[in-house]
Amino acid sequence: MTTSQKRSLIKEVGDSLDTVEQLIKKHDNFTKTLAAQEDKLKVLDASAIKLVEEKHYAIEEITARQKLLADLKASIRAQSLSRRQLLANSQRFQQFERDVEEVNDWIHEKLQTAQDGSYKDPSNLQGKLQKHQAFQAELESNRDRVTGAKHTGDGLIAANHFATEKIQQRLEEVATLHKELLEATADKGRKLSEANQQVLFNRDVEEMNAWLEDVELQLSSQDLGNDLSTVQKLLKKHTRLESDIQAHQERIEAVEKEAKQFSDAGHFDAASIVEKSSSLSTRYSATKEPLAKRRSVLSESLQLQNFFRAVEDEHTWIHEKQPIATSTTQGKDLVGAQSLLKKHQAFQADLTGHDGRVQNVCDEGRALIKQGHFASDQINDRIEKLTAAWAELKTQAEERSSVLRDALEVQKYLADANEADSWMSEKEPLVTNNDFGKDGASTQALVKKHEAVISDLDAYETSLSSLRQHKEHCQTLTMAFGEDAPDGEDALTSRQSVIDTKYSGLRQNAKERLQRLHETDKWHTLSRDASEVEYWIGEKEITASSDDIGKDLEHVEILLKKFDDFQKDVAANQSRIDGVKDVAKQLLEENNPHKEDIQSMTENLNKQWENLQQLCETRQRNLGDAKQEHAFNRDADETKAWISEKDATLATNDLGEDVASVQALQRTHEGLERDLSALGEKEKALSVEAERLCKTFPSSAQAVSSRLSEISKMWEDLQKHAAERKRKLNDSFDYQCFLRDFRDLMSWITNLSPLVSAKDLPTDVLSADTLLEGHKAHHTAMAAHKTAFQTLNEFGERLVSAEHYLSTDISQKLREINAGREQMEKSWEDRREVLEEAMEQQIFRRDAEQADSWVEQQESWISRDDLGDSVDDVENLLKGLDDFEKSVLAEEEKLKALSGFAEKLSKPKK
Numbered sequence: 001m002t003t004s005q006k007r008s009l010i011k012e013v014g015d016s017l018d019t020v021e022q023l024i025k026k027h028d029n030f031t032k033t034l035a036a037q038e039d040k041l042k043v044l045d046a047s048a049i050k051l052v053e054e055k056h057y058a059i060e061e062i063t064a065r066q067k068l069l070a071d072l073k074a075s076i077r078a079q080s081l082s083r084r085q086l087l088a089n090s091q092r093f094q095q096f097e098r099d100v101e102e103v104n105d106w107i108h109e110k111l112q113t114a115q116d117g118s119y120k121d122p123s124n125l126q127g128k129l130q131k132h133q134a135f136q137a138e139l140e141s142n143r144d145r146v147t148g149a150k151h152t153g154d155g156l157i158a159a160n161h162f163a164t165e166k167i168q169q170r171l172e173e174v175a176t177l178h179k180e181l182l183e184a185t186a187d188k189g190r191k192l193s194e195a196n197q198q199v200l201f202n203r204d205v206e207e208m209n210a211w212l213e214d215v216e217l218q219l220s221s222q223d224l225g226n227d228l229s230t231v232q233k234l235l236k237k238h239t240r241l242e243s244d245i246q247a248h249q250e251r252i253e254a255v256e257k258e259a260k261q262f263s264d265a266g267h268f269d270a271a272s273i274v275e276k277s278s279s280l281s282t283r284y285s286a287t288k289e290p291l292a293k294r295r296s297v298l299s300e301s302l303q304l305q306n307f308f309r310a311v312e313d314e315h316t317w318i319h320e321k322q323p324i325a326t327s328t329t330q331g332k333d334l335v336g337a338q339s340l341l342k343k344h345q346a347f348q349a350d351l352t353g354h355d356g357r358v359q360n361v362c363d364e365g366r367a368l369i370k371q372g373h374f375a376s377d378q379i380n381d382r383i384e385k386l387t388a389a390w391a392e393l394k395t396q397a398e399e400r401s402s403v404l405r406d407a408l409e410v411q412k413y414l415a416d417a418n419e420a421d422s423w424m425s426e427k428e429p430l431v432t433n434n435d436f437g438k439d440g441a442s443t444q445a446l447v448k449k450h451e452a453v454i455s456d457l458d459a460y461e462t463s464l465s466s467l468r469q470h471k472e473h474c475q476t477l478t479m480a481f482g483e484d485a486p487d488g489e490d491a492l493t494s495r496q497s498v499i500d501t502k503y504s505g506l507r508q509n510a511k512e513r514l515q516r517l518h519e520t521d522k523w524h525t526l527s528r529d530a531s532e533v534e535y536w537i538g539e540k541e542i543t544a545s546s547d548d549i550g551k552d553l554e555h556v557e558i559l560l561k562k563f564d565d566f567q568k569d570v571a572a573n574q575s576r577i578d579g580v581k582d583v584a585k586q587l588l589e590e591n592n593p594h595k596e597d598i599q600s601m602t603e604n605l606n607k608q609w610e611n612l613q614q615l616c617e618t619r620q621r622n623l624g625d626a627k628q629e630h631a632f633n634r635d636a637d638e639t640k641a642w643i644s645e646k647d648a649t650l651a652t653n654d655l656g657e658d659v660a661s662v663q664a665l666q667r668t669h670e671g672l673e674r675d676l677s678a679l680g681e682k683e684k685a686l687s688v689e690a691e692r693l694c695k696t697f698p699s700s701a702q703a704v705s706s707r708l709s710e711i712s713k714m715w716e717d718l719q720k721h722a723a724e725r726k727r728k729l730n731d732s733f734d735y736q737c738f739l740r741d742f743r744d745l746m747s748w749i750t751n752l753s754p755l756v757s758a759k760d761l762p763t764d765v766l767s768a769d770t771l772l773e774g775h776k777a778h779h780t781a782m783a784a785h786k787t788a789f790q791t792l793n794e795f796g797e798r799l800v801s802a803e804h805y806l807s808t809d810i811s812q813k814l815r816e817i818n819a820g821r822e823q824m825e826k827s828w829e830d831r832r833e834v835l836e837e838a839m840e841q842q843i844f845r846r847d848a849e850q851a852d853s854w855v856e857q858q859e860s861w862i863s864r865d866d867l868g869d870s871v872d873d874v875e876n877l878l879k880g881l882d883d884f885e886k887s888v889l890a891e892e893e894k895l896k897a898l899s900g901f902a903e904k905l906s907k908p909k910k
Contacts, residue, residue, distance in 0.1 A: 013086055013087060013089075013090035014087075014090055014094065016094060016660075017091070017094040017095060017097075017098050017660060018658070018659070018660055021091065022744075023087055023090075024084075024087045024088075024091060025744060027080070027083060027084060027087060029748070029781075029784070029785070030080070031080060031084070032781075032784035032785075033777075033780065033781050033784060034076065034077075034080065035784070041069070041073060044069070045066060045069070045070070048062050048063075048065070048066040048069075049066075052066075086162070089161055089162060092152075092156060092161075093156065093161060093162075093163050093167070095152075096149070096152050096153055096156060096167065096170075097170070098660075099145075099148070099149050099152065100149050100153075100170045100171075100173075100174055102145075102664065102667060103145050103146055103149050103174055103178075104173070104174060104177060106142065106145070106671070107146075107174075107177045107178060107180075107181050108177070110135075110138075110139065110181055110185075111177070111180065111181050111184060113135060114135075114181060114184035114185045114187075114188050115184050115188070116188075124554075126196070126554065126634065127634065127638055129193070129196060130634075130635070130638050131638070132185075132188060132189055134642065134678065134682075135185065136185060136189065137678045138674075138675055138678065139181070139182070139185060141674045141675065141677065141678060142671060142674065145671075146174060146178050149171075149174055150171055150174065150175070153167045153168075153170065153171040154171070191268050201255070201258055201259070201262070201273060201276075202276070203558070203561070204251070204255055204258075205255060205276050205277070205280055207561075207562075207565075208248070208251060208252065208255065208280055208284075209280065209283070211248065212280075212283050212284060212287065215241065215244075215245060215287055216283075216287065216290075218237075218241055219241075219287060219290040219291060219294050220290070221294075224297060225302075225305060227305060228302075228305040228306060228308075228309050231302045231305045232302065235295075235299070235302060236532075238294060238295055241291070242291060242295070243572070245287060245291060247568075247572055248284070252280065252281060252284045255277055255280060255281075256277050256281055258277075259273050259274050259276070259277030259278075260274075260277075262274075297374065303368055303373070306364075307361070307364055307365050307368060307379060307382070308382065310361045310364065311361060311365070311382045311383075311386050313448055313449075313452075314357070314358055314361055314386055314390075315385075315386065315389060317354065317452060318389050318390060318393050321347065321350065321351070321393060322393060322396070324343070324344070324347045324397075324400075325347065325393055325396035325397045325400055326396050326400070327340075327400065339418075339419055342416050342419045343419060344397070344400055344401055345401070345463070346419070346423060346460065346463050347397060347400075348397050348401060349459050349460065349462055349463055350456055350459055351393065351394060351397055352459070353455055353456070353458065353459030354452075354455065354459075355390075355394075357455070358386065358390050361386065362383050362386060362387060365379045365380070365382060365383045366383065417496065417499055420460075420463065420464065420499050420503075421498070421499055421502065423460065424499070424502050424503060424506050427453060427456065427457065427506055427510075428506060428509070453510060454510050454511075457503075457506060457507055457510055460503075464499065464500070464503060468496060522587055522592065525583075527597075527601065529579075529580050529583070530580050530584075530601050530605055533576055533577060533580050533605065534604070534605060534608055536573065536576075537605075537608045537609060537612050538608070540566070540569075540570060540612055541608070541611065541612055541615055543566055544566070544612060544615035544616050544618075544619050545615050545619070546619065552630055552633070552634065555630075557627065560624075560627065566616075567616055567620075570612065570616065577605065577609055580605065581602060581605070584598050584601065584602045625697055628693065628696075628697075629693065629697065629700055629704070633707065635682075635686060635689070636686060636707045636708070636711055639679070639682055639683065639686060639711055640710070640711060640714060642679055642682070643679065643711070643714045643715060643718050644714070646672065646675065646676065646679065646718055646722075647714070647717070647718050647721060649672060650672070650718070650721045650722055650725045651721075655728055655729060655732035656729075656732050656733075656736060657736075658736055658740070659733070659736045659737060659740055662729060662732050662733045662736050663733070665729055665732075666729050666730075666733065669722075669725060669726055669729055672722065673722060673726075676718070676719070676722060679715075679718075680715070683711060683712070683715050686708065686711060687708060687712075690704050690705065690707075690708040728805075731804055731805060731806075734795075734799055734804065735799070735804065735806050735810070737795075738792070738795055738796055738799060738810060738813075739813075741788070741791075741792050741795070742792060742813050742817055745785070745788060745789060745792060745817055745821075746816075746817060746820060748785065749817070749820045749821060749824050752778060752781065752782070752824060753820075753823075753824050753827060755778055756775070756778050756782075756824060756827045756828040756831050757827035757828075757830070757831060758831065761834070761838050762835070762838050762839070762842055763842075764842055764846070765839070765842045765843055765846050767842075768835065768838050768839040768842045768843075769839065771835050771838075772832075772835045772836065772839055775828070775831055775832055775835055776832075778828060779828055779832075782824070782825065782828065789817070789818075789821055792814075792817065793814060793818070796810045796811070796813070796814045797814070800814075
């Protein structure tokens, strides 16, 4: 047995699958060599038995050697079987180790995904949820890998494997890691779901905060209006704001309830959610005080503007009357003087009648000051200025009256009558004017002016009464004229009658104009409210008629949420529409002079409202349709991304560098094929959804079909690439197996070639026999490897015939190994011839030396001088000579044979 063969029995079991397989291959080669030596051992054992039967002089040593050889043979067989079993167990253990390592690597890889914390990034959460579901499906599809490794480990432990403790440790490690992976995956799924809910919650909070920001901006406004009309508009706007704030109470409560649910459920970001909810509630509650304060300030502003309007009207009236009070005309004659005095008396009557109105305005201002109005200083200033202007006017009037009284009283009745008639003629255009105002503010101003005219008419009753008394006094005077008295009396009576009739007509026209002004004011109020509603509807129509259906699913969901709030706002303003209609109906029932305009306005308002409702329905339907299409597009994009990801994995050119790496790549590809199975189900589901969308939305059928065709094409290409990758890996595996066997045989040739071509020669017959037997053992080993060479050649030729992508290299290696084998066999044959010649030479040398030794012994015997001293001695010597002659005759044949052997050796080899 050679030293290398003895080394193979060392208890080395390998530390990797490759080394174990190499050890198994070496052990199998050793087993083949051992079997090849079996015949030689049998011949040796038969020779020993024959020597024992012939009772050789070294029988005891032969028997002992025979027994030692038998024991050694049995021991080697037992050790070989034991080692083969040990290596088989080691191979199973290394395969188990490899599978466990791959499972652990796979689990570690997936743990990175399961623990990546992507749920903290709120972007594209829907896509992340979809991807996580695919990730869970992938884990489920690979569960068999974990259970398979456990089943293999349990089997090894049950078989009492030598590495049971380590196997149990590895199984516990796999179980722990797999449990950690499942828990991390479940935790990530829960947190992704919570994050998605939090995004919706945050979106509501952000919308509410944006709304509150707008509310706070409105409440912080310092705009209190610069006139009565703007203050009234601000108050109406504030009323709508109050209604809007009250309407948002339910949404605030819903946010608080949702935050409490998140906190109770143990949401991962519960503290932030509760903080946002609390901040929102606090911010909402904080609007109540400024809301009430704003209403109070606006109410005070309305009172202030009403007061300013009244003061302005009084100043206007005073300004109009001041030229009368400051006139310096005294009249050029008696008639003129009397006329001026009467006018001034009428003016003073106006002052007297208007004094109450001035006092009322001042009292209103003082009441506002007493209430602590924010503009008390301005109010007091206006009161002082009005009081001063009024006092000045009254002083000027008194002074004018004194001047006129000092003048000659030349006023006559007819002059008074003419003045009265002239005064009423002046007032007549005011009470018959057809200007009722173009808007609410102008109409209200006309109402106030007309009320002042009526006050003037009422005040003028006193003047007319005096005129009547004066007429009576004049009649008394005219009666003293004698015969001219009747004509004069009738003229005064007729004149007074005309004046009274004209005054009555003036009063009636003033009353009718006031009524018409009030009716017009109601119409303007209705028209203003209707315009505001129509403007509001117009703004809502712009929103409802929007063509924006979202860029993606998240965008359309936001649009749906906003449109839901929009519809609630529209529904909340139904009462405004109804209020305008009710007022319009009331005015029609009152037979308002703007009846046609009211009817037209009502019809337009109804049409606008109905159009808004239709636009809302269309907008709701379009957004719903868009949501379904965007959902399909998102799923399609995710599927495309998944296919592209898998296709990118398949695009690698790595085909492995050895059998183990190729097998690892094949196992990875098998995992990929399991993933493709889940991807196939996704593609089928998309096809079903696309078919439904095409039937439901024919207008989008072409786009949906195009996207589905694109995905189907990508899916088909992916399947082709997967099949091509699998074929290449199989070809690579075949090549690596061929290359492994090629290297093993080349290594064996390299190791054996120096032995079969050694140059050392024997020095005796024993060493020649030993070298020759060893050389024959090499031939036995070569014969044992013949099957391996034949198998490799058949395998290589099959790969070449199958047009393997490395056929040229395989053919080259087949030629290389066959040439190496042929050279080794030639070297062995040459060495055999050399050793056989050396064996013959050593046998000849041994026999020649034995012949020389025998001749020397015989020469020593025959050259003795002893001729015998007696007959007996001579007879004995003769007898010895006869034996010598016989011995010479016996040796003569050997010497002839030796001489022939020498001649044979001396002849050159052909």
